Amino acid sequence: MTGRLRFMRSFSGAVGVTIVVFVVAVAIFGRYFAPYDPNVPVTAPLSPPSSHYWLGTDFLGRDVFSRLLYGGRSVITLAALATGLGYLIGMSVGLVAGFSRSRIDPVLMRSVDVMLAFPPLLFLLVLISGAGTGVQVLVIGVAVIQAPGISRIVRTATLEVSVRGYVEAAIARGERSYAVIVREVLPNIMAPVLVDSGLRFTYSILIIASVNFLGLGLQPPASDWALMISDNRQYIAIQAWAVLAPAAMIALLTIGINLTGDAIARSLGRSYVPKTARSAVI
Amino acid sequence: MSDPHNPRPETGIELFDHRISRGTLLRGAAGTMLGMSPLLAAACGGGSSSSTAGTGASTSAGTPVKGGTLRAGFVGGGTAETLNLYQGVTPIDESRAQNLFDPLLVVNPDLTTGPGLALEFNANADATEYEIKLRPGVEFHNGKTFGAEDVIYSMRLMAKSANFASVPFVAGINLKDLKAINATTVKVPLLYPDADLGANFVYWNTWMVQNGETDFTKPVGTGPFMFDTFKAGTQSTFKRNPNYWQTGKPYVDELLIQSIDDNNARLEALQSGQIDAMAQLPTADAKAHQATGDITVLVAKSPQAMMFYMDTTQAPFTDVRVRQAMKLIADRPALVASAINGFGSIGNDIVGKGLPFYDNSLPQRVQDIAQAKSLLKQAGQENLTVTLQTSPIFPGFVEAATLLAQQAKAAGVTINLKQVPPSSYYNPSALYLKMAFAETQWPPPSIKFFYLQALSSKAPYNETHWKNAAWNDLLFKAIGETDQATAQQTWNQVQEIQYNQGGYINWTNADWVDGLSTKVKGLEPHPAGVLGNYLFMNAWLSA
């Protein structure tokens, strides 16, 4: 048990977790502290920060601080759903391909290659132009974009683990493939998968923001950090806080997740950071 | 007289969509019949209504300096940009057309018309036939003389179904019997009486091309600039016409039209001197730069109507009380202040403020939540829920929709917003003319044009699906009435019915808002179009 929480003892891991907890807390509970309704214009658009409106107002005159407190849930949920779905697909494909290594592997990987042959944003453009805007389309689209990359990484990790002693022993014991995968392979590929997941989650958020930028994303008047960034971006010279505040939250989340992910990976045994004398403290 | 609260709104088309759908969005202004239009004369009055920071006088100060290249940036249309002025709909296409070609009648800054290629439009007694007297001695860019045959050819070309943008303007003309009486006189018989045919030929989709022009790859016109290069979606260049019939103009040697889709990029290009003029300046930036003065903000009042509309054939808007309630829910001053940063005047649900025959006597609608609630109750529609489809196709659309949804809550009405991509919004094969509650923009050159195109029984763009035979008769009576006073009376009746029962909520007449480098002089605010109605022939670059 202690092994699992060992990552907390490293300094960067602790910092990472703190940041993540902070951002998630803001996302979940922030709305109860919001001074104004996030959808109602309170004063002139793009006003600078003042004692009433701590972060100023956005392009419609709504309080940025209140929208910030409301805007976390949507973007985190969407990105988590999309990334999660991507992992579901990607891991299934990657595990099967890496483990079987026989005829299925090339077929699966060539299909993955085909998917990777599309510029992701172009794919989303066409998808949304065709299927219409909406949360479901966005989530599925982003998941489909992430899945091939995930499957490649999972496959590589699975390949490596599959040749290890304990896995071969399990096979020799006569265990069924499914059991071997779940009990022997899966836990041992979690480290690289976890490290990768941090950045992936960030990419999901970025893709969503980029789609909003191109005018195809989320609907108004949603309070959502990614939407706030793209809505107010053209006014960055006039009132930068409307853009920088939500961008800073997303950046914090990214840094926190990745620091945590690295720490977890370290504690699970894969040496992503060398165990020099100093690292025991870090 | 400058009016800092009425800069022009941009009619930009969003990044993702360009060409589409604005169909016959007319930017022209009213052609009047024989008289003056009372108008925006107050605000425009020949002078500029541009903003404070030293823009008013400076744009026209000094004597013109000849030479140089004027570079203007617009939202582009990608490969859909076209030189065919009978098919074009976007500001960038308009900018090219209005500098390559000439109209039969020009529109002045006070929305009166004046002679262009035509000197006179003479109607017979019952306005069923016109005789157009043309200006002599005008040459095309290739040296040929402009005459009656070109007019006839142009009108017939406009009527071809592929040239959908120009078809409506000649729909009332008996094209078969067009006749050239001599080189400078054309006889134009009509299909129904029209007291103001001239108004049709102000708008850029009706300007004159050469007899025999077919594919527009190297367009030849009579305009102030001659065609040089064109790369759709990127840039086009034009050279000064040394034989232009307005002698002395243009002043600059070359005109360059640059496509820059992103609003920020366009503004930065202006600020860094890579272009000299930008069309469609976002209103928030306009406000900020009026204060700093590093660029000239050009603002012009215009009859450009921005509206919500309700389909009178789809529930719950079939009930006139629901429509009236919706009109009373809108808080128009708030919409103007927030959605377009104050760059517009308050609308009153009928289109064409400032144009001739606009009914100024109708009381200005204001928000009245109590009355709205009561009407909804009578109609059995308390706690109504509707979906409003919006699109970023015009700046201010999404903002206004968002604000209206907020305002509606006070009356117990829930408006759910659905944002659709610009390419479907005005596409009749997709969503256009099928939406129950949506937004639209009409910059009509005359109210006659708007009513014919949007509300008459054969209207091609009948957004509110209005069908009323008696009203239709009244409309055509007004169009054909030659006596001014009677015409005004009839038009008032036409408009009052729309005001009370129609499906349009016209919340503002938005201004044109553009940006100029401080070096550019000669471009004055003009109600008919952006960048001073594209009158680049008047522009010159100070040292």
Place this chain on the structure above:
Amino acid sequence: MTTVAEPRAADREVSPVLAFVGRRLLGAAVSLLVASVLIFIGTSVLPGNAASVVLGRGATPAAVQKLEKQMHLNKPLTTQYTNWLGGFVHGDLGDSSIGLAQGQKHAPVWALISDPVKNSLILALITALFMIPLSLGLGAIAAVYAGRPADHAISIMSLAAIALPEFVIGSLLVGVFFVWLDVLPPVAIIPPGQSPLSDPTKLILPVATLLLASLAAGIRMVRAGMVETLQAEYVMAARLNGLSERWVLWRYAMRNALAPSVQVLAQNLQWLIGGIIITETVFAYPGLGSLLVTAVGNRDLGVVQSVAMLIAVVYVMLNLVADLIVLLLVPKLREPA
């Protein structure tokens, strides 16, 4: 992972590699074929088409049908597909649908995209030129100083950079270098026919944006791979044997770290090709990205399909080259599975 490749007779070493290359080429061809079908079908089901776009508000179903017939869009899909693919394989990229709808007899796609392709390639290559050494260098530094301040600084800065959407990075850079300092041009408008290299200052901010947006992934991968290797036994053995640190670094660690890094770098290059859409839009750079966005919006299928196919070909080639490089670097993979 711990064995060094044993030297083999030259001819026995060649055939597994050739076989691998042969297999991959075949696989690439199949991938591209499947991709072409997907591209074609995917774009064909888009609602609306070039005909309705050109007709604008006048796009009543009747008018659209008439124009479609003129554009030969009423032929069965399979015929259109084979015509398109056949042409593509011969180097004919087809006609722009919008051009045809506007009444032009021919509107060759290549003429439309030749300048943008050149411009995007130049931007991508310049970025790659900086990205590869920067990724390797910064990743190596982070790995060598792992756990110490330099490592943390690099990690956090690169994480912060990729946490921001490109258009925010771009806007921030413009804010600093143009609005505040006024030393660099804020937009990169290149007149048609002119090379982007004729005015290199315009390229600085777009390249910087792309770099900031993409470096982190490469740095982290290089770092991770190197850190692992630096610990490996044979490296320790080399150190104990007295080989200098730098020799150890370059000979063993870097080489083994390169393998996964190559894949990430290849992915980054792929992203550069298709993903510069945002950066090109922000800086008004006349490249392929912005062309594609407007083409999709205009339903210009002729352009979208051919360009998507072109990009797919480049992607697949990049993958192939990346896999070959990995093969060269990691001899163990040359053994059959």
